[in-house]
Amino acid sequence: MRDALLQLRDFSVSFPATRGEVHALRNISLDVRRGEVFGIVGESGSGKSTLLTAIMGLLGPGARSSGSIRFDGRELQTMTKRDYRTLRGARISMVFQNPMTTLSPVVRIDQQMVDILHRDKGSRADKLARAAVMLSKVGIPDPLARLQSYPHQMSGGMLQRISIGMALMSRPDLLIADEPTTALDATLEVQILQLLRDLREEIGCSILYVSHHLGTVAQMCDRVAVMYAGSVVEQGSVQRVLGAPGHPYSRRLLDCDPSRVYQPGTFLPTIPGVVPDLSQHWAGCAFQPRCDMAVSACIREHPALRGSQGHAVACHVTAEGERRGQLA
Numbered sequence: 001m002r003d004a005l006l007q008l009r010d011f012s013v014s015f016p017a018t019r020g021e022v023h024a025l026r027n028i029s030l031d032v033r034r035g036e037v038f039g040i041v042g043e044s045g046s047g048k049s050t051l052l053t054a055i056m057g058l059l060g061p062g063a064r065s066s067g068s069i070r071f072d073g074r075e076l077q078t079m080t081k082r083d084y085r086t087l088r089g090a091r092i093s094m095v096f097q098n099p100m101t102t103l104s105p106v107v108r109i110d111q112q113m114v115d116i117l118h119r120d121k122g123s124r125a126d127k128l129a130r131a132a133v134m135l136s137k138v139g140i141p142d143p144l145a146r147l148q149s150y151p152h153q154m155s156g157g158m159l160q161r162i163s164i165g166m167a168l169m170s171r172p173d174l175l176i177a178d179e180p181t182t183a184l185d186a187t188l189e190v191q192i193l194q195l196l197r198d199l200r201e202e203i204g205c206s207i208l209y210v211s212h213h214l215g216t217v218a219q220m221c222d223r224v225a226v227m228y229a230g231s232v233v234e235q236g237s238v239q240r241v242l243g244a245p246g247h248p249y250s251r252r253l254l255d256c257d258p259s260r261v262y263q264p265g266t267f268l269p270t271i272p273g274v275v276p277d278l279s280q281h282w283a284g285c286a287f288q289p290r291c292d293m294a295v296s297a298c299i300r301e302h303p304a305l306r307g308s309q310g311h312a313v314a315c316h317v318t319a320e321g322e323r324r325g326q327l328a
C-alpha cells in the first residue's frame with residue numbers, strides 16, 4: 001500500500017459565534033496517499049471548506065484547532081507562517097470553484113503565471129516558456145497569444161484550465177480541488193475532470209477533490225470520505241463507498257444524486273430534516289434524528305468509525321448487522 005502524504009488524526013476545528021462555539025470539524029482522521037485522488041463529499045455545512053482551509057493553513061484568527069495534520073511527515077499545526085507560505089507555494093496548491101478566486105482581473109495571464117515562479121531562479125523568458133508549455137498541457141490553443149490576454153478575454157472553461165495550469169506550475173505534491181467544475185456546463189465538466197486525471201498521472205501528485213456531486217467523485221477518485229455535521233461517517237474505496245454504502249446517510253446521499261435518479265417530470269428525493277446546529281453538543285450519532293434505521297444506541301452513544309482502511313463506517317446499526325453476519 002502507498003504511504004500517506006497527508007495524514008489527519010483527531011483533527012477538530014471550532015469557531016467562536018454569538019450562539020456559542022461552532023464545532024465545524026470533529027475528530028477527523030484520514031489519510032491521503034501519494035498519487036491518489038481522494039474525494040470528500042457531504043451536504044452544505046458538513047465542514048468540507050473548513051477542512052480544506054485548515055489544511056492550507058488559512059483558518060481565521062478566531063478559529064481553534066486541535067489534533068494533528070501531517071504533510072509528508074511534518075506537523076502543520078505547529079509550522080511557522082513563513083514555512084507554511086513556502087509549502088503552499090511549492091508543494092500544496094489549490095483550484096477553486098471560481099477561477100477568478102485565483103486570477104486577478106487586471107493583470108495579464110503571462111505576468112500572473114510568471115509571478116507564481118518568483119522563487120525559481122530562471123530568467124523571465126524561461127518562465128514564460130514554462131508557462132506556455134503548461135497552457136498547452138491544460139489544452140489552451142495558441143498559448144503564446146493567450147499568455148498576453150486578460151482574464152475577461154477568455155471563457156469560463158478556459159479560465160478554469162488556466163487556474164489548474166497555474167496550480168500545477170510548481171509541480172506540487174498535493175493539489176486541492178474545491179468543486180472545480182461546479183460553475184461549468186456538463187461538457188466542460190467532463191473535459192476538466194479528464195484533464196485533472198491526466199495531469200495527476202503526468203505530475204504524479206495526489207489530489208484532494210471536494211464535490212457535492214457523487215457522479216464526478218465516482219469518475220475522479222480512488223477513495224472517498226463522506227462527511228456529515230463535521231465528522232467523517234464513512235470512508236474507503238470509491239467502489240465500496242459508492243457501490244455498497246454502509247452508512248444510512250451515504251445511502252440517502254446516493255438516492256438524491258441527480259445523475260442516478262433523473263427522471264423527467266419527477267422531483268429528486270431529499271433527505272428529510274435538517275443538519276444539526278453545530279454549536280450544540282449531542283451524545284449519539286449526529287444523523288440519528290434524520291435516520292429511519294436509528295436504534296436507542298444511536299441516541300446515547302457516538303458511533304466510532306469501524307472497519308479497515310479499505311472501508312470504514314461510523315454506524316451502530318451497520319456494526320451490529322456485520323457482527324450478526326459474522327456470528328451466523
Ligand SMILES: Nc1ncnc2c1ncn2[C@@H]1O[C@H](COP(=O)(O)OP(=O)(O)OP(=O)(O)O)[C@@H](O)[C@H]1O
Nearest residue numbers: 015017022024043044045046047048049050051278
Ligand atoms: N469563520 C467561521 N465562523 C463561524 N462559523 C463558521 C466559519 N466558517 C465555517 N463556519 C461554520 O462551520 C460549518 C461548516 O462550514 P463549511 O463551510 O466548512 O461547510 P461546507 O461543507 O464546506 O459547506 P458548503 O458546501 O456550503 O461550502 C457551518 O456551520 C458554517 O456555518
